[in-house]
Amino acid sequence: MPMIEIKNVSKAYGAFKVLTNCTTNVEKGDVVVVCGPSGSGKSTLIKTVNGLEPFQAGDIVVDGISLSDARTNLPKLRSRVGMVFQNFELFPHLSILDNLCLAQEKVLNRNRSEAEIKGKALLDRVGLIAQAEKFPGQLSGGQQQRVAIARALAMDPICMLFDEPTSALDPEMVNEVLDVMVALAKEGMTMMVVTHEMGFARKVADRVIFMDRGEIVEDAKQTEFFGQPRSERAQQFLSKILQH
């Protein structure tokens, strides 16, 4: 059984179709990179996986739990699916450590000391233990995004969603975030990553999904995708972003 099953998902704002009949699977332990031109619906697709974006047709099943089922406990499902946002979205009124502890305490009902031990271990892992008492505004973008990854991992997620995690970063900070993600992928975390970082895709992706105008145009093994994309649109996209 795949970890994430996306089955014939469609979504529209009025007459404007954002997603059209999208179908794909993410197996346990797989890293799937979603790419495509802006406005292609890739961010919308990844946000439907944990129910942040509703959809009108089709179904998404995460670890056997259907999102279109009205009885599904959405907060509980979301607490098991980690998500990292383009703009980090750390809570600016809380210290770094409190950012990591908040949901552990309020959602998983861990006590404070348990949550702190977990939080500090993860901060150590992303190399930011020295910043534990600081506030998000005092950290660089790259550091904030590493904290955001640690915050998601603190919930012991069964899979991780990344929505353009490096797009809002200054170029010199991209690698420190990608390094954390590569390490995570090598440990066997199931990941769905919306990104333009083709170097990252080459290094760790098992599959690459190419989207355009709300449709999944190409869904191929990483080697096939970079070797010989089947569709013309994917070929054009690749030639544009791989020129430099």
Add this chain to the structure above:
Amino acid sequence: MGSVLSTIGRYLPAPTTIFLLLLTIVVAPLVLGPMLFTLLGQVVSVIVAILTFLIPNFDGDVINRSWQYLFLEGLRFTLMLTVYATVLGVILGTILALMRLSGIKALDWFATGYTTLFRSLPLVLVIFWFYFLLPYIGGWVWGLERPMQVGAFNSALITFTLFEAAYFAEIMRAGIQSIPKGQAAAGYALGLNYWQVMGLVVLPQAFRNMLPVLLTQTIILFQDTSLVYVLSLTDFLGAASKIAQRDGRLVEMYLFAAVIYFLISFSLSLLVKRLQDRVAIVR
């Protein structure tokens, strides 16, 4: 001490900080009351000296005779009404703001209607209406045979709470909307439910952003409480007015009242400025 307080302030959500502030305002007078009272007497005599120096034929005696009554009866009433109405008004205002932003049409319409209505009526009119209507409404609701005894203070408190809530609601709504949507999304993505997202993520930030505006509105409320004179209640201005009429010293009493209102409002607005720098969130 200051650093301890600011450390505590950062870890507590903003409403708790406000509560602590209010607690200090209420408890401090009990402990430091006598000391402050002596100090207040000295401040008053300085004000009287300055006014006597500046204004020809100024009779400072009337103030020296009456200042204790003005502060103990009048100002105490004014401050009590201000603090109670602010606390209750902020609570009701937050509920109204959440109703407006709930996306549920019936709640949205009710809250919109409420704020529009109260913001379109003069305060004095609302004070009158409630003073005369509340006993009848209360009597009708509880099924009494005669109009309910509400009392002038309760009537004023209810009026100011309901009226200010309309203004606080608009302030809170702007505050909540000023928090980026991604913040709520991040809260939901971690598995928090609606109330947790509001109470732990959105409102603490909104309160911090809004604190200066909320306090400015409170200063306006502090001045507006003087309108209770239409109900013959003895607030600070009412007390000054009574002495003025009794002793025929209108110029002295109204000047003195103006100086006190100015001093309190001005120092509060200075406080707002300092607070603004301290609670600001670095983004």
